[in-house]
Amino acid sequence: MTHLRTGSIGATPWRDRLLHHKWALLAILLCQMGQVTASLLLPSFSADIIDIGIGGQDASAIRYYGGLMGVAAAAQLALSGTAAFLGATVAYRIGQSLREDVFAKVHGLALSQVQGFTVGSLITRCTNDVLQVQSMLIMALTMIVVAPIMGVGSAVMAVRQDAQLSWLLLVSVPVLAGLIGFLTIKAVPLYQRMQTQLDRVNSILREQIEGIRVIRAFLQQPREAGRFAKANADLTGTAIHAGRLMAMIMPSLTAVMQLTSVALIWAGASRVRDGDLEIGALIAFLSYVALILIGVMMMGLMIVMLPRALVSARRITELLQSPVEVGPPSDPKPLPPRGSGLHLRLEEVGFGYPGAEAMVIENITFDVGPGETLGIIGATGSGKSTIVNLIARLNDPGTGRVTLGGVDLRDAAPDEFASHIGYVPQKAYLFSGTVADSLRLGNAGADEATLWNALEVAQAADFVRAMPDGLMSPVAQGGTNFSGGQRQRLAIARALVCDADLYLFDDSFSALDQATDRKLRAALRQAVGHAATVIVSQRVASIRDADRILVIEKGQMVGLGPHETLMQTCPVYAETVHSQARPEEDAA
Ligand SMILES: Nc1ncnc2c1ncn2[C@@H]1O[C@H](COP(=O)(O)OP(=O)(O)O)[C@@H](O)[C@H]1O
Numbered sequence: 209m210t211h212l213r214t215g216s217i218g219a220t221p222w223r224d225r226l227l228h229h230k231w232a233l234l235a236i237l238l239c240q241m242g243q244v245t246a247s248l249l250l251p252s253f254s255a256d257i258i259d260i261g262i263g264g265q266d267a268s269a270i271r272y273y274g275g276l277m278g279v280a281a282a283a284q285l286a287l288s289g290t291a292a293f294l295g296a297t298v299a300y301r302i303g304q305s306l307r308e309d310v311f312a313k314v315h316g317l318a319l320s321q322v323q324g325f326t327v328g329s330l331i332t333r334c335t336n337d338v339l340q341v342q343s344m345l346i347m348a349l350t351m352i353v354v355a356p357i358m359g360v361g362s363a364v365m366a367v368r369q370d371a372q373l374s375w376l377l378l379v380s381v382p383v384l385a386g387l388i389g390f391l392t393i394k395a396v397p398l399y400q401r402m403q404t405q406l407d408r409v410n411s412i413l414r415e416q417i418e419g420i421r422v423i424r425a426f427l428q429q430p431r432e433a434g435r436f437a438k439a440n441a442d443l444t445g446t447a448i449h450a451g452r453l454m455a456m457i458m459p460s461l462t463a464v465m466q467l468t469s470v471a472l473i474w475a476g477a478s479r480v481r482d483g484d485l486e487i488g489a490l491i492a493f494l495s496y497v498a499l500i501l502i503g504v505m506m507m508g509l510m511i512v513m514l515p516r517a518l519v520s521a522r523r524i525t526e527l528l529q530s531p532v533e534v535g536p537p538s539d540p541k542p543l544p545p546r547g548s549g550l551h552l553r554l555e556e557v558g559f560g561y562p563g564a565e566a567m568v569i570e571n572i573t574f575d576v577g578p579g580e581t582l583g584i585i586g587a588t589g590s591g592k593s594t595i596v597n598l599i600a601r602l603n604d605p606g607t608g609r610v611t612l613g614g615v616d617l618r619d620a621a622p623d624e625f626a627s628h629i630g631y632v633p634q635k636a637y638l639f640s641g642t643v644a645d646s647l648r649l650g651n652a653g654a655d656e657a658t659l660w661n662a663l664e665v666a667q668a669a670d671f672v673r674a675m676p677d678g679l680m681s682p683v684a685q686g687g688t689n690f691s692g693g694q695r696q697r698l699a700i701a702r703a704l705v706c707d708a709d710l711y712l713f714d715d716s717f718s719a720l721d722q723a724t725d726r727k728l729r730a731a732l733r734q735a736v737g738h739a740a741t742v743i744v745s746q747r748v749a750s751i752r753d754a755d756r757i758l759v760i761e762k763g764q765m766v767g768l769g770p771h772e773t774l775m776q777t778c779p780v781y782a783e784t785v786h787s788q789a790r791p792e793e794d795a796a
């Protein structure tokens with residue numbers, strides 16, 4: 209329930225993310241310009257060595273141009289190295305900040321928003337999509353400046369070496385550009401399809417790993433294997449198709465380059481024989497043509513990468529810019545100080561999940577004062593958890609309001625609010641670490657006596673004491689090395705360690721046997737008698753002693769009052785009590 213800095217996140221546009229690194233980007237730009245210039249000079253120097261040095265038998269010219277080539281090559285190496293280093297740093301930093309923002313954003317989302325995106329997609333966005341953007345950035349920072357300068361610069365240099373041969377370029381460059389363009393246009397939709405197919409593989413894999421026990425128990429391996437194989441084959445098919453197209457780029461480039469070279473040598477040789485052209489100039493011309501074609505290919509590669517990265521960037525932006533439905537208020541109102549007792553009040557609260565037409569709960573009104581206990585009872589799916597989630601501010605109500613000490617939850621500072629409540633979710637989830645770590649989640653400074661005290665109340669002390677390492681025993685991710693009932697009791701102890709003013713127990717006693725349930729409730733009354741308590745249950749025994757009981761049916765309040773009154777006035781409640789009345793429960 210920690211709310212990270214959720215306010216302005218997502219507002220950071222891509223432009224600002226780049227501007228944040230403006231000096232590094234400027235340095236990269238200058239380095240790249242320098243290194244392309246150096247590589248453009250190299251063929252011209254070698255032409256001079258051949259034509260002036262060797263042709264003119266001038267040893268000092270060879271030394272001079274050789275020296276220049278050495279300097280240019282060293283500069284090219286140093287500058288391109290620096291640019292690559294800076295480029296990678298900038299790209300990885302931007303990737304890191306994106307992951308940070310996605311992470312913080314997810315923590316600020318309402319529960320219903322998380323379910324709307326789906327957990328699988330949120331993970332893909334934080335990992336694979338950021339990776340795509342990051343790779344695109346590295347590529348762009350290496351090629352975006354280099355490709356055009358190299359293409360145009362080489363063309364200029366080539367024309368300078370020999371204007372007459374240049375007509376060949378007018379043929380080969382358009383042919384190559386056309387070829388790459390054709391292949392790219394074919395490949396782009398394939399890459400876009402690949403991204404959604406990858407999503408599908410991820411989500412199937414995720415579902416199957418999470419449901420592995422169900423799959424085994426119901427002997428669904430063949431069906432599930434088939435489902436995965438189909439998604440995998442779809443992805444592979446598209447990838448092979450796209451890969452084949454892209455694989456044709458290199459051979460086409462080589463073919464065009466070789467043909468151009470043959471044509472150049474054929475046309476150039478006769479001009480050399482006639483003395484119109486120096487051999488060195490012809491060789492330099494050939495080198496420039498190769499550089500031009502490489503420049504064209506780089507642009508082609510970028511055009512291919514771009515749509516993939518754009519799809520990913522859009523998915524990240526969509527997440528970062530989704531409105532924070534349970535965001536912190538701009539001007540928070542203070543809650544009463546801790547320990548002074550809190551009054552919880554729901555006023556005509558209604559809520560519907562996004563996308564669903566009907567409201568799940570409607571017109572819920574009740575209050576719970578300090579020292580009071582409210583029970584909520586109703587069938588599965590009647591809306592009990594929905595109510596508790598609104599009180600825990602995992603969602604905000606669609607209509608009406610929830611107030612704590614007279615302050616609307618939407619006006620309270622999230623951290624202050626969180627420190628007031630002890631919440632035990634319906635699905636007890638423990639974080640990995642030791643038992644002590646798990647218990648200290650909401651109160652890092654709690655001493656061992658506090659922990660044991662909470663364990664005693666939660667009826668968890670016995671089994672923790674029985675473990676060889678006691679409080680230092682390991683807890684697996686999610687708490688999977690404990691039984692359902694043990695996990696519930698540890699989650700209850702964890703909430704008790706917070707020493708809150710309001711406790712919410714969402715069906716938290718469901719995995720406990722009757723006797724433990726009874727002992728736990730008696731201990732709770734002793735330990736947290738001062739707090740306001742909401743207990744959700746489907747079992748009458750768990751809530752019949754509450755000060756007031758809210759009976760809920762299909763999202764509507766059908767009764768509110770103490771057990772005796774409801775037995776008289778609320779047929780739904782009386783029916784539930786009768787249907788559950790068995791000899792052992794009457795004793796409760
Ligand atoms: N994330 C959700 N999206 C859409 N509908 C939901 C979601 N969670 C619960 N519901 C619906 O809301 C109703 C109430 O659910 P819930 O509050 O969990 O019931 P209870 O806790 O009483 O068993 C159910 O009909 C359920 O189908």
Ligand SMILES: [Mg+2]
Binds near residue numbers: 593594634714
């Ligand atoms: Mg529930």
